[in-house]
Amino acid sequence: MNKISILNTHIHNLSMQETLAIVDNTISKGGQLHHVVVNAGKIVALQSDLQLRQSVNESDLINADGQAVVWASKILGKPLKERVAGIDLMVNLVELAHNKKYKVFFFGAKEEVVQAVVNNYSEAYSPDIIAGYRNGYFKKEEEQDIAREIANSGANMLFVAINSPTKENFLFTNRALLKNVNFIMGVGGSFDVVSGKVKRAPKWMQKSGLEWFYRFSQEPQRMWKRYLVGNSKFIGLVINEKRKSKY
Incomplete structure (x- = not known):
């Protein structure tokens, strides 16, 4: 995969459709893909947070979530094809899960929010795509037990809706325990939008x-x-x- 490096950050130069194809191919072949997105704020944070930098840069697939990152890549002479917003990728992948009979685990946000996400997707597609869900409130010593719960759920995809750098570090630290899950990804505040708690900006x-x-x-x-x-x-x-x- 074509990759650029700017501001101490690696980013794969992929379109949305190329990203979806890579994920689908990985799942169909039984592999694992550790995914992360970067925006302006995350790139600023990883300049000083070396653990976050490692968690991001050692991921298998890194997309530019923010339009500011795409602009920066062009200014710095390493133009990215397009923005691949994390929430858009998640929405597309849930549809893919329905079409290909993959199962999804949703981890993060408040209990009522993650329940609303599961209910909305169950109604839009089928309850069959749901491998499990859990809210995002836990103690550090519970991390491995949570990772094992997810790994044993039969999930092909895991979406983690927790703030940075917690979600990036959780996925990086526990990637071995999560090896049975084909695709793992942090999605920040996406559950709030899907649940209807927060409105997303207009397309323009x-x-x-x-x-x-x-x-x-x-x-x-x-x-x-x-x-x-x-x-x-x-x-x-x-x-x-x-x-x-x-x-």
């Missing part, structure tokens, strides 16, 4: 790179630091990297 805002602003406008007190401070730091990283490339 997604395409123009303003989805972060829509999310910020919904919860400004909680999101201001993540987006305003994080995005400013990301812009600074890109500018510095561009300057270095001139010398």
Whole structure:
């Protein structure tokens, strides 16, 4: 797979359809794929968080979740094909699971949220795609037991809706225990959207790179630091990297 490296981050240069094909092929052959997405905030965080950097860069498949990352790749002379948003990939993969009779485990968010996700997908497709589910609240010493529960569920796909860097580190640390699950992926706040708890930005805002602003406008007190401070730091990283490339 074609891969670029920018700002201490590896990213595979794949379209959505190419990513879906790789996942489907891996599952059909009984392999395992550890997937992760990166956005501006995560790239900023892994500059100083070396455990997160390892968890991301040693994954099998890394997509650019944020439009800002795609823009940065072009500015730095290593253009990515397109944004592969984590929530869009998850939605497409759940449909794939239905079509190919794969089973899915949903792990994360509050109990009522993950239950709503399972109910919505069971109604939209079939309860048969559900291997199991669990909320995202647990103690560190429970991690391995949770990983074993998921591994023994018969799931082909695992979606983990927990904040960074917890979800990335959980998947990386427990990847051996999860070897029976063909595809493992962190999906951040995607369960909130699928459950209907949070509204997603209109398509035009997604395409123009303003989805972060829509999310910020919904919860400004909680999101201001993540987006305003994080995005400013990301812009600074890109500018510095561009300057270095001139010398």
